Amino acid sequence: MCSWQGLDSAVTDANAQLDAIIAAHQGREGPLLPILHEVQRAFGCIPEDAIRHIAHALNLSRAEVSGVVGFYHDFRRAPEPLPVIKLCRAEACQARGSDALARWAEEAAAGRVAIETVYCLGLCSVGPSAMVGSEVHARLDPAALDQLIERAA
Template sequence: MNIHLPRADVTERTLAIVGELKGLEGPLIPILHEIQDEFGYVPEESLPVIARELNLSRAEVYGVVTFYHDFREHPAGRHVLKLCRAEACQSMGGDRLAERAKALLGIDFHETTPDGAVTLEPVYCLGLCSCSPSAMLDGEVHARLDETVLEALVAEARR
């Protein structure tokens, strides 16, 4: 969900999430996931709050956000299309399909179509190696992807 809240509301909700989860062992990743679930991305305003509450530097928190491909620094489109970029999918035509998806959407990886409909993201293994290439649209996996299936997924996401 993409929520645009005033900075004070983001800070307040971030504090509540951190308060709920900071007792976990290794709480940073679960906190970041919960924040992204709440806002649709990890707002910049959340970083200093998380850092302060977990006694980490902002750089440490930012490093985790930017290291893991699942975390977004900006809101995603209404639909998220993830294409597997792992070796098995690449060996079965994944590169060609990735280029086709980029052409169909008119965007590159980590970008959103100008109408806000679709965000295209790489993902490094969906666990469907024996059925590659694969993709995920809004959390639903699709195996044995070919150009016809890819075009249908893009059309579905553009609606």
């Protein structure tokens, strides 16, 4: 579980940052997803403490906020310890050999990089494709993928 509890000063800083994020979005219609996105950008995950805090600020129950966090693939409750490469495994990339490429990627990554499955990056005309952060890569073959993995690791 991702948490900032520990040092008192760290808790104060994190709470202040969280308050600022909530304040920036609270006036918007339907503020929860924008808040969660920004919390994850700031902390690398949605910490349990943040869920309590956000629920209180938006007058929601913790279960409601937790349910939203759990519903969406993007939100994590714990930070991802490894660098992540998102490899598209949807049909258009399958047609260009992404299944074999995924097996190759797992071996090449050897536990140093997390190879995550994503269903479609909208690069279906130039697959197989992958995303690292917000960087996109297309026409991947084992050699190009090796390079991506070595750079990320």
